[in-house]
Amino acid sequence: MSAGTGPALRLRGLRKAFGDLTAVDDVDLTIPAGSFFGLVGPNGAGKTTMLSMAVGLMRPDAGTAAVLGYDVWSEPVRAKELLGVLPDGESLPQRLSGRELLTYLGLLRGLDGNVVRERTEELLTVLDLADAGSRLVADYSTGMRKKIALAVALLHGPRVVVLDEPFEAVDPVSAATIRSILHGFTRTGGTVVFSSHVMALVEQLCDHVAILAHGRVRASGTVDEVRAGRTLDEAFSDLVGAGAAGGELSWFAS
Ligand SMILES: Nc1ncnc2c1ncn2[C@@H]1O[C@H](COP(=O)(O)OP(=O)(O)OP(=O)(O)O)[C@@H](O)[C@H]1O
Numbered sequence: 001m002s003a004g005t006g007p008a009l010r011l012r013g014l015r016k017a018f019g020d021l022t023a024v025d026d027v028d029l030t031i032p033a034g035s036f037f038g039l040v041g042p043n044g045a046g047k048t049t050m051l052s053m054a055v056g057l058m059r060p061d062a063g064t065a066a067v068l069g070y071d072v073w074s075e076p077v078r079a080k081e082l083l084g085v086l087p088d089g090e091s092l093p094q095r096l097s098g099r100e101l102l103t104y105l106g107l108l109r110g111l112d113g114n115v116v117r118e119r120t121e122e123l124l125t126v127l128d129l130a131d132a133g134s135r136l137v138a139d140y141s142t143g144m145r146k147k148i149a150l151a152v153a154l155l156h157g158p159r160v161v162v163l164d165e166p167f168e169a170v171d172p173v174s175a176a177t178i179r180s181i182l183h184g185f186t187r188t189g190g191t192v193v194f195s196s197h198v199m200a201l202v203e204q205l206c207d208h209v210a211i212l213a214h215g216r217v218r219a220s221g222t223v224d225e226v227r228a229g230r231t232l233d234e235a236f237s238d239l240v241g242a243g244a245a246g247g248e249l250s251w252f253a254s
Helices: 047-054 076-082 098-108 113-126 142-154 172-187 199-205 223-227 232-240
Strands: 009-018 021-031 036-040 062-067 083-086 160-164 191-195 208-213 216-222
Touching (some): 009 047, 021 047, 021 062, 021 208, 036 047, 036 172, 036 199, 047 062, 047 191, 083 142, 172 191, 172 199, 208 223, 208 232, 216 223, 223 232
Parallel strands (some): 036 191, 036 208
Antiparallel strands (some): 009 021, 009 062
């Protein structure tokens, strides 16, 4: 397989431990190009750790990750040109306005100044951030920060976007806009990989899904393959198990 072709993401033997805790344990996963791929799993399953390694933000203890055939560690420039990443948390510079942030990162990516200007205004408008474009990112709400981070991820025209919980804290109108942008992107052959805790959303949006628990892939494939005649919620509970404590507090409600 030559570089620039093949699966959108190809993870082989990925492993990461934090002290005694193995957060990601020998993960093999192939994400087909052009797919809308959902990654689900309980809190602490290793989703963020796995995605961080997949996009070259965290160095694995073992294993490899390749984007459309380019290894993220040995060919990082090519791999990262093809990738758009919405990381978890507050990793953006905060002391720039939304407009300055997009302009700065667009120019840093090597885009032409006119292209940066046009795309910045279009992204701010479509994501309903035009009025807030001159305000500091530090003063944005959580949902607004999520949307400006998404704009950063899309600005350079990547072929694969990896989004950690993109719909969390985003209002319903903006969520619908984001869904429509991402669907349009997959229709042109782009690949979307996103993590979520909302099974209904994954079922509605995705054609492929993987369930991760305790750092291991418990199931992956098309949504129909993983559901195997159940709802995704039921498949998730069957594969991951219900909460050990049974969901009741002995001292509460008595
Ligand atoms: N930098 C770190 N140092 C120590 N432990 C970490 C670190 N990052 C993650 N972990 C641990 O690794 C495990 C996996 O965490 P991770 O954030 O990847 O899970 P997640 O599936 O994304 O969870 P959530 O759904 O709650 O966001 C957890 O037990 C977490 O406490």
